[in-house]
Amino acid sequence: MTTSSLDLQAYLKRQKDIVEKALADALPSDWRIPQPLREAADYSLLAGGKRLRPIFVLAAADSVGGEAASARALSFAVAVEMIHTYSLIHDDLPAMDNDDFRRGRPTNHKVYGEAMAILAGDGLLTHAFHKAAEAAELGVPAERALAVVRELSRFAGVSGMVGGQADDMLGEQGITSLEQLENIHLHKTADLIAFSLRAGGHAAEASERQLEALGLFGRNVGLAFQIQDDILDLIGDETKLGKPVKSDERQEKVTYPYLLGLDESRSRVARLTGEAKDALAGAKLADPNRLMEIADYIMARDH
Amino acid sequence: MTTSSLDLQAYLKRQKDIVEKALADALPSDWRIPQPLREAADYSLLAGGKRLRPIFVLAAADSVGGEAASARALSFAVAVEMIHTYSLIHDDLPAMDNDDFRRGRPTNHKVYGEAMAILAGDGLLTHAFHKAAEAAELGVPAERALAVVRELSRFAGVSGMVGGQADDMLGEQGITSLEQLENIHLHKTADLIAFSLRAGGHAAEASERQLEALGLFGRNVGLAFQIQDDILDLIGDETKLGKPVKSDERQEKVTYPYLLGLDESRSRVARLTGEAKDALAGAKLADPNRLMEIADYIMARDH
Numbered sequence: 157m158t159t160s161s162l163d164l165q166a167y168l169k170r171q172k173d174i175v176e177k178a179l180a181d182a183l184p185s186d187w188r189i190p191q192p193l194r195e196a197a198d199y200s201l202l203a204g205g206k207r208l209r210p211i212f213v214l215a216a217a218d219s220v221g222g223e224a225a226s227a228r229a230l231s232f233a234v235a236v237e238m239i240h241t242y243s244l245i246h247d248d249l250p251a252m253d254n255d256d257f258r259r260g261r262p263t264n265h266k267v268y269g270e271a272m273a274i275l276a277g278d279g280l281l282t283h284a285f286h287k288a289a290e291a292a293e294l295g296v297p298a299e300r301a302l303a304v305v306r307e308l309s310r311f312a313g314v315s316g317m318v319g320g321q322a323d324d325m326l327g328e329q330g331i332t333s334l335e336q337l338e339n340i341h342l343h344k345t346a347d348l349i350a351f352s353l354r355a356g357g358h359a360a361e362a363s364e365r366q367l368e369a370l371g372l373f374g375r376n377v378g379l380a381f382q383i384q385d386d387i388l389d390l391i392g393d394e395t396k397l398g399k400p401v402k403s404d405e406r407q408e409k410v411t412y413p414y415l416l417g418l419d420e421s422r423s424r425v426a427r428l429t430g431e432a433k434d435a436l437a438g439a440k441l442a443d444p445n446r447l448m449e450i451a452d453y454i455m456a457r458d459h
Numbered sequence: 460m461t462t463s464s465l466d467l468q469a470y471l472k473r474q475k476d477i478v479e480k481a482l483a484d485a486l487p488s489d490w491r492i493p494q495p496l497r498e499a500a501d502y503s504l505l506a507g508g509k510r511l512r513p514i515f516v517l518a519a520a521d522s523v524g525g526e527a528a529s530a531r532a533l534s535f536a537v538a539v540e541m542i543h544t545y546s547l548i549h550d551d552l553p554a555m556d557n558d559d560f561r562r563g564r565p566t567n568h569k570v571y572g573e574a575m576a577i578l579a580g581d582g583l584l585t586h587a588f589h590k591a592a593e594a595a596e597l598g599v600p601a602e603r604a605l606a607v608v609r610e611l612s613r614f615a616g617v618s619g620m621v622g623g624q625a626d627d628m629l630g631e632q633g634i635t636s637l638e639q640l641e642n643i644h645l646h647k648t649a650d651l652i653a654f655s656l657r658a659g660g661h662a663a664e665a666s667e668r669q670l671e672a673l674g675l676f677g678r679n680v681g682l683a684f685q686i687q688d689d690i691l692d693l694i695g696d697e698t699k700l701g702k703p704v705k706s707d708e709r710q711e712k713v714t715y716p717y718l719l720g721l722d723e724s725r726s727r728v729a730r731l732t733g734e735a736k737d738a739l740a741g742a743k744l745a746d747p748n749r750l751m752e753i754a755d756y757i758m759a760r761d762h
Contacts, residue, residue: 187618193625197617246581251573270554274577275625278549278584279617285588286612289605298601302592305608309589314500314582315490322496322578 164449168211175210176202178234182287196268196276201241203259208381208454209236209352215450216356216370219441228294229359232304235287236352239312242280245273247321284308291359300358307358311351320344331410338379346378353447369439376432377451380425384454386411387421393458429455467752471514478513479505481537485590499571499579504544506562511684511757512539512655518753519659519673522744531597532662535607538590539655542615545583548576550624587611594662603661610661614654623647634713641682649681656750672742679735680754683728687757689714690724696761732758 179201183194210233217229248255248263249270255263265273288308291301310316320343323336331337353374357367389404390413404411412421432451436444482504486497513536520532551558551566552573558566568576591611594604613619623646626639634640656677660670692707693716707714715724735754739747 183617188622189617190622190625190629192629193617193622242581246577249577251577271628272625274549274552274554275621275628278545278580279621279625281581281584282612282616282621284612285608286616289608289612292602292605298605299595302595302601302605302608305588305592305605309585309587309592313585313589314486314492314496318578318582318585319491319493319496322493322575322582325574325578326493326495 164446164453167446168450168453171211171214172207174214174230175207175233175237178230179237182234182238183283192268192272193275193279196264196272197280199267200245200264200276201238201280203261205259207237209240209348210234212349212352212374212377212447212450213356213359215446216353217359218356219360219370219436219444219447220357220362220366221360222442225360226356228291228296229356231287231290231294232355232359233352235284235304235308236348236355238280238284238287239308239317240348242277242284243312243317243321245277245280249273252321252325284312288355296359297361300361304355304358307351307354311347316343316347316351320347334415337410337412337415341379341382342375345382346375349378349381350374366439366441369435369441372435373432373447373451376428376435377454380428380432380451381454383412383421383425383428384457386413387418387425388458390418425455467749467756470749471753471756474514474517475510477517477533478510478536478540481533482540485537485541486586495571495575496578496582499567499575500583502570503548503567503579504541504583506564508562510540512543512651513537515652515655515677515680515750515753516659516662518749519656520662521659522663522673522739522747522750523660523665523669524663525745528663529659531594531599532659534590534593534597535658535662536655538587538607538611539651539658541583541587541590542611542620543651545580545587546615546620546624548580548583552576555624555628587615591658599662600664603664607658607661610654610657614650619646619650619654623650637718640713640715640718644682644685645678648685649678652681652684653677669742669744672738672744675738676735676750676754679731679738680757683731683735683754684757686715686724686728686731687760689716690721690728691761693721728758 182201183189183197213229213233213236214226217225244258245264247253248258249265256266257263264276268276285305285308288305289301291304292298312318320340324340324344327336327340331340350371351374353370354367357370362370386404389401389411392401404414412424416424429451433448436447485504486492486500516532516536516539517529520528547561548567550556551561552568559569560566566576567579571579588608588611591608592604594607595601615621623643627643627647630639630643634643653674654677656673657670660673665673689707692704692714695704707717715727719727732754736751739750
């Protein structure tokens with residue numbers, strides 16, 4: 157490990173701690189919430205994970221406006237992780253992917269039942285917009301908070317993440333082209349990452365040009381992330397991944413390695429990562445280096 | 460029918476037409492939305508109904524700021540109907556109430572399958588916040604639009620509608636007290652109606668005191684509406700209701716008439732309606748009459 161990657165590890169750990177502390181308080185303790193609903197929501201929200209999306213929110217704000225901007229972006233970071241979490245709960249339902257385990261623990265509906273899992277998802281989705289709007293209290297101008305609400309509903313909604321999930325489900329029996337596969341990943345995964353970068357930008361009152369660059373960076377990193385996931389499922393180390401490999405093969409899922417082969421998939425990850433970094437280079441950010449390091453880290457990760 | 464009630468009928472019809480026209484365009488035609496997802500969402504969103512919540516949004520705006528304010532409130536009206544619609548789709552799912560029919564048509568999941576129904580609900584819920592934020596384009600100040608986003612996520616969320624649904628589900632086997640029953644209706648039904656009134660107020664830049672009065676009116680009308688529903692299920696005319704009566708009895712549901720008897724339920728509807736109207740009387744609204752007429756109409760309705 158180089159000094160720089162050690163430094164990045166420490167940074168990621170620090171940001172993850174900030175995010176997880178905020179997530180623990182995401183559902184206000186003084187709100188009257190039925191106890192099983194609160195437990196079901198927290199069960200999935202506090203289940204760990206890389207926290208990639210909220211870390212991108214904070215890092216994007218930092219890249220434009222430094223640490224003060226990053227602090228203002230915290231409620232956007234919580235919002236995007238709530239959206240990501242609800243989508244996992246609903247995706248795991250019997251009517252959807254019917255998964256019994258996630259991150260080594262029983263899925264939400266296996267613990268709390270299907271009805272409560274549906275409601276926990278609905279509740280997290282709804283509360284994400286509360287957190288997004290709350291940014292105004294941290295000093296984000298109302299117009300910017302409102303822009304983030306609109307972008308969150310677009311990137312996470314019917315033409316974004318929910319749309320990608322619908323396409324994925326509809327295509328399950330018949331994806332044949334790379335175009336179809338990329339379209340699904342673009343919406344199911346990359347849209348919410350692109351949103352994360354833009355939301356951080358808004359917290360720092362980024363210019364339109366900076367927002368576009370951050371969004372393009374997020375889109376390309378998001379696609380690279382998804383392809384790397386496919387690759388790791390095929391050739392990864394089960395002990396590092398914490399889950400069984402070759403599950404895509406067993407489930408006969410169409411993946412990038414399946415359509416393109418392993419070598420071409422790898423060079424596509426490298427190309428997308430390069431394009432992501434190029435997008436930032438021209439945007440006159442105060443400090444794009446951290447974002448670029450995270451992009452490289454995602455490309456090189458083994459879990 | 461008196462002249463005044465004929466006038467109210469014409470008003471309700473006119474507002475319903477305005478709302479339904481806006482609902483037909485709620486999912487932008489130039490957004491790339493998977494066709495089956497768009498169809499599933501529109502199937503439930505455009506299925507008719509009283510449109511009570513969006514009409515309350517418009518009427519509340521009108522009561523504070525006249526017709527111009529009502530026009531500014533239109534995207535809040537669409538937002539609340541999207542939330543109401545998603546909640547019906549998810550409530551009907553096999554894991555929840557497992558209903559095959561609604562308003563005389565097969566429920567969403569019976570037509571589009573469970574997975575698509577879950578996603579259509581998620582999509583409508585997410586897009587509601589897009590519509591709420593869009594009010595800024597109609598001339599609502601950003602701070603007010605942002606306040607409505609926060610209130611929508613609160614009244615529709617884990618301590619509001621979603622919380623009420625969770626309580627309802629958890630209590631199904633054991634509701635014994637009036638307090639429990641009222642708590643469920645307060646959150647499952649009245650919260651979203653209270654929101655509707657406050658959202659209309661925000662569109663008209665209502666004062667804090669006016670907002671509180673509108674919210675209290677909505678809360679009481681919402682509870683009266685729910686009790687009247689229970690009464691009509693017991694003694695209503697199937698041809699007017701368009702659905703079978705006595706379904707609560709058959710399903711052994713605990714209702715107001717079951718706990719209180721028919722007479723006491725009726726006087727409770729009258730009392731809540733009176734309290735609703737009293738709340739408005741002291742709030743110095745430009746014109747509270749229309750809202751009061753709607754409250755009386757709800758109390759007296761036979762379907």
